Amino acid sequence: MIEISALGKDYSGKKVVDGLNLSVASGELFGFLGPNGAGKTTTIRILTTLTKPTSGQVLINGIDVARDPGRVKSEFGVVQQHLSLNRDLTIAENLELHARLHHISRDERNARIAELLDFVELSEHADYVIDEVSGGIKRRPMIARALIHRPKLLFLDEPTVGLDAQTRRRVWDLIRRMNSEGATVFLTTHYIEEAEALCQRVGVLHHGRLIALDSPKNLRQKLGEVAVEMHLNGNGTEYKYFLDRARASQFIQTLPSTERVVMRETNLEDVFIELTGQKVMGD
Numbered sequence: 001m002i003e004i005s006a007l008g009k010d011y012s013g014k015k016v017v018d019g020l021n022l023s024v025a026s027g028e029l030f031g032f033l034g035p036n037g038a039g040k041t042t043t044i045r046i047l048t049t050l051t052k053p054t055s056g057q058v059l060i061n062g063i064d065v066a067r068d069p070g071r072v073k074s075e076f077g078v079v080q081q082h083l084s085l086n087r088d089l090t091i092a093e094n095l096e097l098h099a100r101l102h103h104i105s106r107d108e109r110n111a112r113i114a115e116l117l118d119f120v121e122l123s124e125h126a127d128y129v130i131d132e133v134s135g136g137i138k139r140r141p142m143i144a145r146a147l148i149h150r151p152k153l154l155f156l157d158e159p160t161v162g163l164d165a166q167t168r169r170r171v172w173d174l175i176r177r178m179n180s181e182g183a184t185v186f187l188t189t190h191y192i193e194e195a196e197a198l199c200q201r202v203g204v205l206h207h208g209r210l211i212a213l214d215s216p217k218n219l220r221q222k223l224g225e226v227a228v229e230m231h232l233n234g235n236g237t238e239y240k241y242f243l244d245r246a247r248a249s250q251f252i253q254t255l256p257s258t259e260r261v262v263m264r265e266t267n268l269e270d271v272f273i274e275l276t277g278q279k280v281m282g283d
């Protein structure tokens with residue numbers, strides 16, 4: 001569905017996307033994980049024709065994005081990182097406007113808007129003006145809008161940023177449902193648990209480069225599935241990873257008894273720290 005070859009983007013001589021090669025298969029739920037400034041939005045903008053790459057090529061469903069931007073737009077829907085709804089219009093009017101842009105006939109428009117509002121559980125909010133609804137609700141009409149022309153591919157840039165835990169889970173369920181109904185989903189996130197909970201495969205992006213690409217499970221296995229945290233009395237924490245609990249226990253027995261030690265399952269945050277020496281979300 002998506003073929004990215006040697007993609008590069010420079011801003012004032014700085015490589016923001018740096019030699020990116022990546023394929024996403026039809027039906028995949030793929031996650032692009034990386035810290036602020038890693039180049040996630042720039043990549044999505046290139047994939048959705050909004051930004052021109054400095055080098056490289058992108059094919060979506062076999063169509064060259066740079067050569068045929070008009071045609072490729074009908075292949076995908078996109079939910080941008082920042083709110084891009086018309087704030088003075090109602091939820092239904094925003095969808096209506098977008099359906100017209102896609103030249104969807106009037107009868108078809110009404111049917112689809114009703115169906116999509118139901119899908120994102122906003123039927124009762126159809127006549128609410130965007131400016132008057134809570135931040136938690138605003139993401140859902142954006143998703144409905146991106147689906148109005150029934151694309152088989154959906155780009156979601158930080159779909160749950162700023163949402164509370166409960167709303168985030170609703171959006172996760174929505175994304176899973178779209179994927180199980182056949183849509184290919186390409187999302188970006190800097191939430192480790194989001195990538196872990198949702199994505200079949202994760203690409204880890206750091207300074208514009210793909211530094212790891214695999215399923216969350218394989219990424220954890222490569223590092224070792226059991227993590228040992230050693231808390232060094234006010235001098236930070238050291239981590240070691242082991243294939244199994246037996247080996248981890250053996251190691252713990254060699255430590256001085258004064259050391260505070262925690263044994264737990266390895267997670268994607270550990271993978272990220274090991275690969276980059278940094279946390280995904282700076283704290």
Ligand SMILES: Nc1ncnc2c1ncn2[C@@H]1O[C@H](COP(=O)(O)OP(=O)(O)OP(=O)(O)O)[C@@H](O)[C@H]1O
Pocket residue numbers: 011016034035036037038039040041042043081190
């Ligand atoms: N139009 C632009 N002009 C100049 N620099 C830009 C532009 N857009 C992005 N950048 C820079 O490119 C780098 C990558 O930005 P990008 O928005 O792609 O990162 P991101 O991974 O989406 O980050 P975030 O998690 O904060 O959304 C940043 O250093 C950013 O300042």
Ligand SMILES: [Mg+2]
Pocket residue numbers: 040041042081157158
């Ligand atoms: Mg971004």
